[in-house]
Amino acid sequence: MAQRKLAMTAALKPAGPKGRFLVGNLLEFDRDPLNFLLRCAREYGDVVYFSALGVQIYLLNHPDLIESVLVTNNRNFIKDKGLRIRPIRQIFGNGLLTSEGDFWIRQRRLAQPAFHRERIAVYGQVMVDCAEQVIKNWRPGETRDVHQDMMHLTLEIVVKTLFGADTATEAQDVVEAIEVIANQFASQSIYILPLSFLPTPGQIRFDRAVKKLNKIIHQIIRMRRDRRQDRDDLLSLLLQSQDEDGSQMTDQQLRDEVMTLFLAGHETTALALSWTWYLLAQHPEVESKLISELREALNGRPPMVSDLRQLSYCEMIVKESMRLYSPAWVIGREALQDLEIGGHFIPKGAQVMMSQWLMHRDPRYFDRPEEFRPERWAEEQIKSLPKYAYFPFGGGPRLCIGNSFAMMEATLILATIAQRFHVAVVPDQTVTPLPSITLRPKYGVKAIVTPR
Ligand code: HEM
Numbered sequence: 001m002a003q004r005k006l007a008m009t010a011a012l013k014p015a016g017p018k019g020r021f022l023v024g025n026l027l028e029f030d031r032d033p034l035n036f037l038l039r040c041a042r043e044y045g046d047v048v049y050f051s052a053l054g055v056q057i058y059l060l061n062h063p064d065l066i067e068s069v070l071v072t073n074n075r076n077f078i079k080d081k082g083l084r085i086r087p088i089r090q091i092f093g094n095g096l097l098t099s100e101g102d103f104w105i106r107q108r109r110l111a112q113p114a115f116h117r118e119r120i121a122v123y124g125q126v127m128v129d130c131a132e133q134v135i136k137n138w139r140p141g142e143t144r145d146v147h148q149d150m151m152h153l154t155l156e157i158v159v160k161t162l163f164g165a166d167t168a169t170e171a172q173d174v175v176e177a178i179e180v181i182a183n184q185f186a187s188q189s190i191y192i193l194p195l196s197f198l199p200t201p202g203q204i205r206f207d208r209a210v211k212k213l214n215k216i217i218h219q220i221i222r223m224r225r226d227r228r229q230d231r232d233d234l235l236s237l238l239l240q241s242q243d244e245d246g247s248q249m250t251d252q253q254l255r256d257e258v259m260t261l262f263l264a265g266h267e268t269t270a271l272a273l274s275w276t277w278y279l280l281a282q283h284p285e286v287e288s289k290l291i292s293e294l295r296e297a298l299n300g301r302p303p304m305v306s307d308l309r310q311l312s313y314c315e316m317i318v319k320e321s322m323r324l325y326s327p328a329w330v331i332g333r334e335a336l337q338d339l340e341i342g343g344h345f346i347p348k349g350a351q352v353m354m355s356q357w358l359m360h361r362d363p364r365y366f367d368r369p370e371e372f373r374p375e376r377w378a379e380e381q382i383k384s385l386p387k388y389a390y391f392p393f394g395g396g397p398r399l400c401i402g403n404s405f406a407m408m409e410a411t412l413i414l415a416t417i418a419q420r421f422h423v424a425v426v427p428d429q430t431v432t433p434l435p436s437i438t439l440r441p442k443y444g445v446k447a448i449v450t451p452r
Contacts, residue, residue, distance in 0.1 A: 278445050
């Protein structure tokens, strides 16, 4: 019966742009992914078919269809092909972001307690202290790349919250090695990454950085196991966490999770902040409302986790900036079997794409979507918003494990810095979104920082 139904819907292959012989739509996609996807959605609607080097790709452009893949039918999908290429495996190993099936379920269960809301509240102070440290180096009137500052800041936070005091000496080495790794990803097209077995200078630097990090991480794990110390950091929680049968993570598994958290946990939050500075600088009315809120809630003192309830406009700003410039701009899955989504046949092995860049700017769900308007996140305004019209952290069982951590971090950092400095983006610079694994500002965000 199910087979017959699928055979019937097989005729309904969705429309899409015509591709070239062999390469399909690869060149158009690679040249300008954001505009290519936008054109596909505008011209062909909620389900679009295209291909790249023989890989069949289905773009889903409706909240219900996205929910169907991420939630209702999640068991029929695994992560997309892109996550199985060598450099990704080399770094993330079998960590939470890349693992599948029962293994992933077990790991998620072991790691989850470390991310509970009450647990992560402990890290609030580290976040604020690190942010204060960064602005100590800001000289009045100087021009800085605030994107670089945010990258450095969020990396330091993830290193300190994961490893706590143990990293005092290694922190700088860890930060440098991770920066080499992150830059290697950002500087390459996702289609070049599979060629990473070629010994180019970038690849050699990358391999060396991975080796160095592996060494440091293994050393810290060994030390922590030997001393049997219990601390308040994430590594302690991961070391202690036990499955129902009493089993714990192996060293290799801990290494994969730690590396995953380092990488998944810093660049995304840094980007949410970099784009926030960029947008705030162009919207003085939003900035002055923010400053009023900060004055009222904090009166010049540094924020604390207990202030977050009073910093609702600050949080709305972060949400709105992740709507326009979602650090994760696309999520991919691969179908494990033939199935039907939205009346269309999706064959086993096909890749499914769901793009935050498209959904978050869709006028069906967001009034005047190009406008930066944090007020749209007021409680009463979002009641009618379909759940998957906005999904910066993904959804379903694979929802970002660090979502509360990230929201707390971004809000506290924005509050700490904004009440002390005005960040004015240098006029006439081109701030172009670069859709690599994440959505980066291609040339950074240069800004003049002035104390308030
Ligand atoms: C603004 C900041 C962040 C954004 C936009 C973001 C976005 C995402 C998205 C979209 C996914 C789902 C990917 C998919 O379904 O294919 C994800 C997964 C994940 N994120 Fe985040 N993330 C952020 C911050 C963090 C932080 C701070 C951490 C950790 C400290 C983290 C750790 C992870 C991990 C481990 C996964 C994989 C979860 C699983 O599959 O079980 N992320 N993130």
